Amino acid sequence: MDERLKVTLSGWELDNPVIPASGTFGFGYEFADFYDINILGSIATKGTTREARFGNPTPRIAECERGMINAVGLQNPGIDKVISEEFPKLKQVYQKKVVANVSGFSKEEYVECAKKMDAQDIVGILEVNISCPNVHGGGMSFGVSPDTAAEITRAVKAVTTKPVYIKLSPNVTDIVAIAKACEEAGADGISMINTLLGARFDLRTGRPIIANVMGGFSGPAIKPVALRMVYQVYEAVKLPIIGIGGIASAEDVIEMMYAGATAVEIGAENLRNPYVCKEIIERLPSLMDELNIEKLSDIIGRAHQ
Amino acid sequence: MDERLKVTLSGWELDNPVIPASGTFGFGYEFADFYDINILGSIATKGTTREARFGNPTPRIAECERGMINAVGLQNPGIDKVISEEFPKLKQVYQKKVVANVSGFSKEEYVECAKKMDAQDIVGILEVNISCPNVHGGGMSFGVSPDTAAEITRAVKAVTTKPVYIKLSPNVTDIVAIAKACEEAGADGISMINTLLGARFDLRTGRPIIANVMGGFSGPAIKPVALRMVYQVYEAVKLPIIGIGGIASAEDVIEMMYAGATAVEIGAENLRNPYVCKEIIERLPSLMDELNIEKLSDIIGRAHQ
Amino acid sequence: MGERIKQYRIISNWNLADQVYEMELEGDSSWITHPGQFLNVTIDNAYLKRPISICDWNENGLTIIYKVVGFGTKQMSQKQPGERLECLVGLGNGFTPEVFDEKKVLLVGGGVGVPPLYGLAKTCLKQGKQPVVILGFTSEKDIFYIKKFADLGCDVKLSTNDGSQGVKGFVSDVMVQEGLTNLPYFACGPMPMLKAVWRTSNAPGQLSFEERMGCGFGACMGCSCETISGPKRICKEGPVLSSQEVLWTKD
């Protein structure tokens, strides 16, 4: 473990800023087949809802240039089973705390999930996904308006003492307004970005590849959008940011931290290369040497200097 | 010329749906060095403003994975010189009509540009860019609200008999609402999408690569977003759509037409491969054979069937 | 390079039937425990890997059979002997013929669902079983591997949709005609074929499924299907599911 990689999120010191993103790492233990997952900064667990969900019909996956679309639709066993089955399985192979990602289709559902997560020692940060574009939750998501984003933030903050990070949707006109609303409502941090809404069509049939037509587009292709939004939000709020979107290399981690991220999450790339987080953590020290970076924490927001 | 490639935009029959996108083909004549530009469906000319503009400071270009960021900022010689110098130069090497792209920083500027373009025989369609994210025109662009989009549409429609196509920005929460507002305000068609707002940072210095920090992100990386938006707008409005965003091959043209486009514009890819439009036009007939497509016009919106 | 990402050397790569190729790979096969498992092939300039079933294997390597249907399989078909193929390995549960006590078993394959049945046939024979094999193809030009199955000593039956060889019709027609509807079965092929086999048979069986995959190793939930015992990931709890788990109805 390299001291130079340490970063701190709301008082929680991580060994390094590398966190697999929610939905691309299950509840972590699947990856113990590939490497010792205790080397990770933390793990953002699969988006959890009050009830068990199967999610959307298949096909749920489409390939894009340097990215992919998913329309998984929050498949998960429901919060009670996550707590009674998934977390215990994870604890057998993993000794750190997690970034627990929760989602909901009503304020009450968020609140209930947050309450239950609050009682879990393994939860280091509560990451509240107000943005999932895959789910037909009756109209637009909570994440597209400052008011509803603030409402969820306040409601969740009221029932937990864990640091609350609101995970923002990029499919909005003014992401800064939404981040500010979350800050004012008491959020402890911002996770950004969730997937862009995208679609692909089958060359042979002309039909949508995804059963639900549209899905969440992510991977290296979206990185410039993520970098831009992290940069904008860093300028506007004082909260720590977990930077997400298209990260696939140690170079990308550094670039995202320059933009303003304190830590990063890595999503789609885990699916294409299950070793990517390990490779990045191993590569960071020598890359820092090449770039004359003494401590990673020195470079957070360097682009703004 | 292959009859099977013909498509019709507001009564104007194009030999094929392939149109180089505004800002990536200058005023066309530069490309006459590469091939006979009369093979093109049409040409969307460089965004034109009332006064001459130098645009933004350099660097204005950054590379991305399967795409690029530009912050040119509407460099152009101003509408009078476009009419007195650029169009005549173009006419020497090109016999068809153009899609004349205009931009502005006030309603009056749009109106003035539209009036002047209206008198030009060479203009087949007036494409009104309400979305350029590069220009600091005092706050948000006209393209992010249905009201201002409709206002510009009405104002331009009032001064021209040319078909008016409104070019939409993808950097919005609800592109359908904006497209609908344009339809109600009398637009004859929709061009979509303009660039996504993006940023990149220099690995060595940590500084933004683009002098203006952010710029317009385009190229194959953004195609899934463009396809999704074209699909959504096709569902919601009855206007013809010129599909734009990440098109780089004949396959991409077909996919965009499945989503709902009647014709397409090709942007960034012209910069990376000046022959791309020619190659696509030449490839389309054999690809149509492979896919059992009799006439291109048959497949417009096939994804919605 | 992570240890479950393996480099294979291509020994041969040749055209077996219309658009269908057989590729022999030299490299690690120690991870293969059951026929019907698969690997995930890295494709240059494509974001996701491509899942392909193991057809056959020995201590030196393995064989895959694939059909060219798009960008990735096209690229595979253009590789030359001596070149390398990168694969993520150790994927899928595979067939478990040992769960059936019966000696006589039915193997039903359609199109590029045929390859995993070859390794399965070998495993069955090793377990002292007598496999009856029904292979279904669209047309004469698509047929491959009949002789390979016969050479193993299997009883092989053939159908083509257009009747250009073998029985005209579907594999399920052969099942009925030949009175094979009471044998424990193993099936791999397109979804309509799996459903037809499942409907036609009165016995239990194992079905190998396909789905568009994100990861292939259980992380993304991209490939899930609903079963009697809850959601299953085709790549992890599958691709082989028991006939008793599917949520289909018999009519």
Add this chain to the structure above:
Amino acid sequence: MGERIKQYRIISNWNLADQVYEMELEGDSSWITHPGQFLNVTIDNAYLKRPISICDWNENGLTIIYKVVGFGTKQMSQKQPGERLECLVGLGNGFTPEVFDEKKVLLVGGGVGVPPLYGLAKTCLKQGKQPVVILGFTSEKDIFYIKKFADLGCDVKLSTNDGSQGVKGFVSDVMVQEGLTNLPYFACGPMPMLKAVWRTSNAPGQLSFEERMGCGFGACMGCSCETISGPKRICKEGPVLSSQEVLWTKD
């Protein structure tokens, strides 16, 4: 493949100085009309091409010199003789020494701004001119091509920033020390060097500029700069601009 996208065969590609490589290419050079023109190199897995100046050319091909600074130039440095390099050609205006009547002219190059001056020196000599060449480098390890210029018969002067070889300081210091401030000049190098040369000289000259480019052939307006006679595209009206066009001030 469009006709201005050319395939070159790499004849040699070797390390000339610290991170600096010289690459000899066999292929079409008929498009080269002036020293200082450039081509745009295709890089695998990169979206944009990379502009590199022509250093030297003859009827069989051309030579380029490049410094490894990132992804694209690194990839170029790893290419082996016999491999191909794809380039978009016919780019840029180039130097026009013929516009000056003076026999004695000054060529000033800094770092990887040196290469185009080599072709220019040859052209000057062909036109009966006597080039005085000042080459500036950061340090000893960065120096290249001094002997090549000397072998042509040029009067060569050297500066390094750290004084490890030649005059310690900048090329402009050499201009002053050697009394070369009244010669028509040609300069290529980093922006601060161009400015220093321009400020130091009392004569007219030609300056070759660099800018991040989108297309390299005049389509995108990515590379524009403002001049006395309006905006110019570095890739099309440049990269060489007259010293009388720049909008700098003398102090």
